[in-house]
Amino acid sequence: MLSKKTKYGLKALTFLASQTDRSPVQIAEIAKEKNISQKFLESILLTLRRNGFLGSKKGKGGGYYLIKEPATIQMTAVMRVLEGPIAMVPCVSLNFYEKCADCPEEGECSVNKLMLKVRDANLEVYRNTTLEDLIT
Amino acid sequence: MLSKKTKYGLKALTFLASQTDRSPVQIAEIAKEKNISQKFLESILLTLRRNGFLGSKKGKGGGYYLIKEPATIQMTAVMRVLEGPIAMVPCVSLNFYEKCADCPEEGECSVNKLMLKVRDANLEVYRNTTLEDLIT
DNA sequence: TAATAATCTACTAAAACTATAGGATTAACC
DNA sequence: GGTTAATCCTATAGTTTTAGTAGATTATTA
Numbered sequence: 001m002l003s004k005k006t007k008y009g010l011k012a013l014t015f016l017a018s019q020t021d022r023s024p025v026q027i028a029e030i031a032k033e034k035n036i037s038q039k040f041l042e043s044i045l046l047t048l049r050r051n052g053f054l055g056s057k058k059g060k061g062g063g064y065y066l067i068k069e070p071a072t073i074q075m076t077a078v079m080r081v082l083e084g085p086i087a088m089v090p091c092v093s094l095n096f097y098e099k100c101a102d103c104p105e106e107g108e109c110s111v112n113k114l115m116l117k118v119r120d121a122n123l124e125v126y127r128n129t130t131l132e133d134l135i136t
Numbered sequence: 137m138l139s140k141k142t143k144y145g146l147k148a149l150t151f152l153a154s155q156t157d158r159s160p161v162q163i164a165e166i167a168k169e170k171n172i173s174q175k176f177l178e179s180i181l182l183t184l185r186r187n188g189f190l191g192s193k194k195g196k197g198g199g200y201y202l203i204k205e206p207a208t209i210q211m212t213a214v215m216r217v218l219e220g221p222i223a224m225v226p227c228v229s230l231n232f233y234e235k236c237a238d239c240p241e242e243g244e245c246s247v248n249k250l251m252l253k254v255r256d257a258n259l260e261v262y263r264n265t266t267l268e269d270l271i272t
Numbered sequence: 273t274a275a276t277a278a279t280c281t282a283c284t285a286a287a288a289c290t291a292t293a294g295g296a297t298t299a300a301c302c
Numbered sequence: 303g304g305t306t307a308a309t310c311c312t313a314t315a316g317t318t319t320t321a322g323t324a325g326a327t328t329a330t331t332a
Contacts (some may be wrong), residue, residue, distance in 0.1 A: 004291090014246035046309085048308070059310055075250060121258060125254050134246035173322060175322065178278080185278095
């Protein structure tokens with residue numbers, strides 16, 4: 001299942017991307033527009049800012065805004081920040097590789113074999129989809 | 137993340153599929169061979185039996201055995217039983233469709249758009265992979 | 273009838289998820 | 303410089319899911 005964090009994060013990103021300009025949009029406005037709990041959204045936008053997707057401005061007239069072109073934002077990056085590793089098991093992860101403790105030989109593991117295919121299929125989708133592609 | 141339930145279930149299935157014949161294999165043997173908690177595996181094998189993948193025999197000389205040819209068991213079926221819906225959100229699920237409560241129009245939802253692609257990519261993999269393909 | 277192995281129900285501990293609370297900090301405006 | 307408006311940040315709480323355990327029951331075989 002996709003976490004609500006990722007779901008809300010994606011909605012917020014596309015909302016910001018679809019704005020006519022890049023002037024700050026308040027959390028409250030995004031939350032209202034996209035039916036998201038404001039406090040929860042707050043923490044999500046914070047991590048998106050900390051990971052280089054958004055900029056922010058405090059005080060009156062402040063808010064969040066995109067700091068890259070939507071066409072340059074790949075879903076691989078978004079998903080890794082919001083949802084975590086794209087691989088479903090650490091032993092096939094590109095960025096978060098870990099050997100399975102219970103698995104003597106990776107090459108002979110059926111789970112490894114299947115999840116490798118799944119990872120590649122998902123990577124293909126995420127790499128070839130940018131934020132711009134998600135705007136209607 | 138892939139649940140341990142699915143991971144263990146897949147390992148058990150491939151272990152049973154790789155046996156020379158289809159005579160019953162005890163839970164204890166599978167658990168030992170694949171480094172799985174026996175009691176946990178017990179409940180997993182039970183759901184696999186209830187969903188038509190395995191047969192079982194009680195008493196001395198009993199155990200679990202495959203009741204279909206490995207080549208006829210698609211990963212779509214296995215994943216749905218062990219891991220649940222293949223889609224990451226209900227609004228793009230083929231078998232478990234549900235409308236999003238918070239989403240006014242599916243056609244304009246960025247999450248829907250992305251997850252539809254992801255679902256298709258995963259279905260492609262799961263449909264074209266059978267239990268036989270996972271045996272080394 | 274004794275031994276064996278699956279079946280079934282119920283329970284528990286830990287982790288992850290989904291928030292919420294409340295104050296601290298910063299910027300704009302009068 | 304004070305007020306207001308907004309993000310920033312930490313802590314915490316409730317719920318759900320996951321992973322595993324315990325123990326009694328039922329069926330089979332020898």
